[in-house]
């Protein structure tokens with residue numbers, strides 16, 4: 001379905017410029033942007049993936065990862081195709097690099113998605129697998145439909161978006177996990193085809209101008225972004241610009257896509273990164289994509305050091321968060337009555353219009 005896209009203007013030379021993300025694609029008739037899913041059709045832009053998904057799954061919210069947003073709840077997850085970054089290490093490249101629209105199996109309106117998620121008992125709907133910035137109109141409409149059903153809307157994103165659409169997009173979101181893929185512009189430019197500053201702008205915007213709950217993820221890649229100096233610089237910036245209570249997840253790289261020759265991240269690298277972050281005052285630092293690191297998955301009370309939420313591989317093993325906070329120290333995030341964890345299951349779901 002070709003849906004009228006927003007965020008563009010006509011240039012004097014007759015091309016159309018997309019104003020959604022900092023790639024600023026300038027398109028002649030029929031051309032697609034770098035994300036592949038936004039296309040010029042005549043004198044307008046269209047979003048070619050509105051209402052089409054690469055598939056639906058029910059996941060634990062911890063898998064997004066979000067550790068302070070209704071822990072233990074289930075989230076109805078979906079993505080489309082394409083991406084506005086070009087990460088050589090992409091861990092979802094079959095979706096994000098897809099130029100074949102036949103990967104988009106399921107068709108679903110925003111209302112169908114929200115009603116299906118509610119019927120299946122999910123607390124929220126996540127726009128994930130590929131970056132929702134490029135299907136912003138679809139994600140925002142789905143977020144509206146979720147709110148009508150009493151569900152939350154979650155964006156899993158690289159945060160690479162221009163200022164005006166950023167405001168409109170996050171006005172619809174309740175939570176986000178934002179990838180901070182590295183902490184040098186050189187890393188962003190050479191390995192992601194992007195720039196660092198717009199991502200930092202998104203994080204500062206979320207912290208200081210919205211009520212969106214957000215957490216940050218950094219995938220550590222051996223020899224690329226895992227030096228102590230770079231991790232220290234990132235943690236120093238987070239503490240100074242965002243505060244020490246923003247959760248930070250360090251996750252492990254696995255060889256994929258165009259970086260099959262790079263080894264997986266040693267668990268010791270993640271543990272060391274977590275130590276650095278905590279030494280810089282960050283209060284909620286997690287490690288992910290590694291087995292046997294229960295401490296790195298656990299939420300500790302910043303006041304007394306008590307283990308409040310013990311996790312292992314997306315599964316909650318113990319939950320001690322109380323509404324008044326532990327030892328008087330409130331734990332930042334969004335919480336509801338805990339009725340037991342969803343567990344580490346991942347349940348594929350087929351969505352059809354008639355299932356709503």
Ligand code: SF4
Pocket residue numbers: 018019020021022023024025032033034035036038083084133134
């Ligand atoms: S959203 Fe897509 S078309 Fe628009 S500037 Fe970014 S990559 Fe280009």
